[in-house]
Amino acid sequence: MNNVNRFDVITIFPEYLAPLNLSLIGKAQAAGLISIGIHDLRDQTSDVHGSVDDTPYGGGAGMVMSPEPWGSAIDAVAELVPNEVHELIVLTPAGQKLTQELAIELTKSKHLIFACGRYEGIDVRVSDFYSTQKNFKVREISIGDYVLGGGEVATLVIMEAIIRLLPGVIGNPASLDEESHTLTSDDGALVEYPNYTKPKEWRGLSVPDVLLSGNHGEIAKWRLEQARIRTKNRPN
Ligand code: ADE
Numbered sequence: 001m002n003n004v005n006r007f008d009v010i011t012i013f014p015e016y017l018a019p020l021n022l023s024l025i026g027k028a029q030a031a032g033l034i035s036i037g038i039h040d041l042r043d044q045t046s047d048v049h050g051s052v053d054d055t056p057y058g059g060g061a062g063m064v065m066s067p068e069p070w071g072s073a074i075d076a077v078a079e080l081v082p083n084e085v086h087e088l089i090v091l092t093p094a095g096q097k098l099t100q101e102l103a104i105e106l107t108k109s110k111h112l113i114f115a116c117g118r119y120e121g122i123d124v125r126v127s128d129f130y131s132t133q134k135n136f137k138v139r140e141i142s143i144g145d146y147v148l149g150g151g152e153v154a155t156l157v158i159m160e161a162i163i164r165l166l167p168g169v170i171g172n173p174a175s176l177d178e179e180s181h182t183l184t185s186d187d188g189a190l191v192e193y194p195n196y197t198k199p200k201e202w203r204g205l206s207v208p209d210v211l212l213s214g215n216h217g218e219i220a221k222w223r224l225e226q227a228r229i230r231t232k233n234r235p236n
Contacts (some may be wrong), residue, residue: 002108002109002110003107003108003110003111003166003167004034004106004107004108004109004110004111004162004166005033005034005035005150005152006034006035006036006080006081006110006111006112007034007035007036007037007111007112007113007114007159008036008037008038008039008042008077008080008112008113008114009036009037009038009039009112009114009116009155010039010070010073010074010077010114010115010116011038011039011040011041011111011116011150011151012040012042012050012052012118012119013116013150013152014038014039014040016116016150016153017038017152017155017156019156020036020038020156024160024163024164024169024170025160025163026107026158027130027167027169028163028168028169031168033166033167033168034163034166036159037071037077037080037174038052039073039076039077041069041070041073042069043073044068044070044072044073044154045069045071051066051117052065052069053065053066053119054066054067056120058124059098061120062119062120063119063120064119064120064121064122064123065117065118065119065121065122065123065128066123067122067123067125067126070115070122070123070126071126071129074088074113074115074126074130077106077113078111078113078135078136081110081111082110083113084110084111084135084175085109085110085135085136085137085140086111086112086113086135086136086137087109087111087112087113087136087137087139088113088115088127088130088136088137088139089106089113089114089115089139089140089141089153089158090115090117090122090126090127090138090139090140090141090153091114091115091116091117091140091141091142091150091151091154091155091158092117092121092122092139092140092141092142092151093142093145093146093147093148094121094142095139095140095141095142096104096139096141096142096145097141097142097144097145098141098142098144098154098157098158098161099181100161100180100181100182100189102141103161103162103165106158106162107162107165107166109137112162113157114149114151114155114158114159115151116133116150116152116154116155117151117214118149118150118151121155127140139156140144142154143157143158162175164215172218178192179192180192183224183227185227185228185229189231190227190228190230191227191230191231191234192226192227192230193222193223193224193226193227193230194226194230196208196211200212208222210222
């Protein structure tokens with residue numbers, strides 16, 4: 001399978017992406033499993049103020065990000081990975097909702113480019129233009145029905161959801177098979193069953209006997225049942 005190994009993020013706040021150097025993703029970079037470039041959109045501006053936005057045509061509140069610096073920045077990062085289809089991810093609350101299924105799908109593109117909009121978003125012609133380019137695939141993605149200050153945090157969320165799925169990133173890949181939204185039953189995706197570790201008793205609460213029984217069949221049955229109950233009782 002073709003797995004993603006190059007990520008480029010375009011933002012006006014490069015420092016926002018500093019957590020990509022920590023933990024799992026930091027280790028994946030150090031091990032050479034992935035490489036990540038963070039790019040300041042303002043490097044693509046020509047005026048002394050480094051303007052990246054302007055008032056919306058048609059009027060209304062807020063500012064819209066101008067297409068010119070975005071076009072220059074996207075063209076420049078595409079050149080870093082020649083002869084590939086670039087998947088351009090535009091973060092917006094209006095986009096396709098992130099799910100585990102979508103994260104899995106995104107692992108299959110070689111090169112992901114994240115466009116972090118701020119203000120009222122990016123002039124839509126940026127998405128429209130790259131949608132017509134045969135070496136680009138454009139996706140608008142939302143991480144949920146709420147409005148953030150910009151796409152940077154959404155990028156961190158999406159990148160973590162993708163990168164932890166890549167071969168070699170998680171020490172024990174079996175742990176990927178039994179987690180929320182990966183577990184399935186006839187009724188569809190399930191959230192994960194409850195987990196326990198030592199001690200057997202804690203503040204008057206005990207570990208269910210079945211988990212101490214050593215009977216793997218019974219344990220699997222109990223876990224599936226618990227996952228079903230949790231899924232059914234989840235508030236949304
Ligand atoms: N930008 C602002 N809000 C967002 C959201 N919910 N998802 C993705 N990008 C965003």
